[in-house]
Amino acid sequence: MxxxxxxxxxxxxxxxxxxxxxxxxxxxxxxxxxxxxxxxxxxxxxxxxxxxxxxxxxxxxxxxxxxxxxxxxxxxxxxxxxxxxxxxxxxxxxxxxxxxxxxxxxxxxAFQTYFIANTSTNIEPAEELASLEEELRGKTFTFGSKGSTSGRLMPEFYIRETFGEQPEDFFSRVGFSGNHTRTLRLVEAGTYEVGALNFQVWQKELENGNINTDEVQVIWETPPYPxxxxxxxxxxxxxxxxxxxxxxxxxxxxxxxxxxxxxxxxxxxxxxxxxxxxxxxxxxxxxxxxx
Incomplete structure (x- = not known):
């Protein structure tokens, strides 16, 4: 060769x-x-x-x-x-x-965030977030992950826009659960009185019978966003x-x-x-x- x-x-x-x-x-x-x-x-x-x-x-x-x-x-x-x-x-x-x-x-x-509350708070569902100011002020509140759009970014945006305050100033205690499923469980258990989660997780868990609606309910829905x-x-x-x-x-x-x-x-x-x-x-x- x-x-x-x-x-x-x-x-x-x-x-x-x-x-x-x-x-x-x-x-x-x-x-x-x-x-x-x-x-x-x-x-x-x-x-x-x-x-x-x-x-x-x-x-x-x-x-x-x-x-x-x-x-x-x-x-x-x-x-x-x-x-x-x-x-x-x-x-x-x-x-x-x-x-x-x-x-x-x-x-x-057209995604949405649901604000949910433990029923012990006696907060009734409303079409406008502003109408819930008195009931929400001073409650404990949990977001999902710090980097979540539906579990943190958009709910924080609407809290600031509606009440003119940062969540830490408006609520008595603010936490980050880490994910939407955990947010649901923490509010359902009363560990936090109010929370915000992605509407798809709520609907899926509801359809599967995994939510005790005697303990937790949706109180407000955000406008849609991508x-x-x-x-x-x-x-x-x-x-x-x-x-x-x-x-x-x-x-x-x-x-x-x-x-x-x-x-x-x-x-x-x-x-x-x-x-x-x-x-x-x-x-x-x-x-x-x-x-």
Whole structure:
């Protein structure tokens, strides 16, 4: 074999090895821990299996312990896709320029936060938050996670806007439960008198018979706002092949597994863009909680 033949053979072998390594690379995603971990693991392992089949690559879901950890994993390129809330998605895309919101749930165009109260407070449901000022002032109150759109950002915005005070000044004690399910349980148990959580969690738990309505009830619903979305990291086409981002987007938009969608719960996914979440960015900047 001549020297030129040897060089060509080495070059061809290296190209084959490179192509094999690229095709074998794992596409990794995460999600904000807005509910109990066991529920999330079951849901997103199903999503991983679906995406792996659709994309013909290995897809792996990794759970995280906090909203901040989800954003950090995205920033550090430990994950290339994430199911974010409105605020965490804005934060992640600011940290990784060129990243894009590509899909949202049908219901995420008009998301809501429910304010709930333990029935021992005798607070009756109202259409206007302002009408509850006397009953709410001095009560104990819990948000969800500090980085949650529906569990912190939007309820804090409406508290400040309506009462002209920070939550810490308006309520006697303010806490952060960590997720929506825990907020519900803490208010139901009377550990906190009032709390704020994502309306989807309330409705799902109610449908499943997991709420004691003798102990807790919804007292106010926020106006609608954009929330959850799938955000994909900049550079995935370079890493996984030309057109990969479009293929991921198509797979998410075509997801029609009824059980999987119900686990979110969502009726389906529709296109999304970064511009859809400008109201969230503006609100976060206005009240000073956008990093």
């Amino acid at each position: 001549t020297l030129n033949h040897i060089r060509k053979w080495i070059a061809t072998s290296l190209l084959c090895l490179t192509a094999t390594a690229a095709s074998a690379e794992t596409f990794v995603f995460t999600a904000i821990p807005d509910e109990d971990e066991t529920k999330l693991v079951e849901r997103f392992r199903g999503v991983a299996d679906y995406l792996s089949e659709q994309l013909d690559v290995e897809v792996r879901y990794i759970p995280v312990k906090s909203y901040a950890a989800a954003v950090s994993a995205f920033r550090n390129n430990q994950v290339q896709l994430a199911w974010f809330g409105g605020l965490s998605g804005v934060q992640a895309r600011r940290l990784v320029p060129g990243s894009e919101a590509i899909a949202q749930g049908v219901e995420d165009q 929330d959850y979305q799938w955000t994909i990291r900049a550079g995935v086409d370079e890493r996984f092949g030309e057109g990969f981002k479009a293929r991921v987007t198509e797979a998410l938009l075509n997801l029609d597994d009824k059980a999987l969608l119900e686990s979110f719960p969502r009726s389906g996914f529709i296109p999304a863009s970064n511009a859809d979440y400008e109201p969230i960015r503006n609100t976060a900047e206005e009240i000073g909680i956008l990093d």
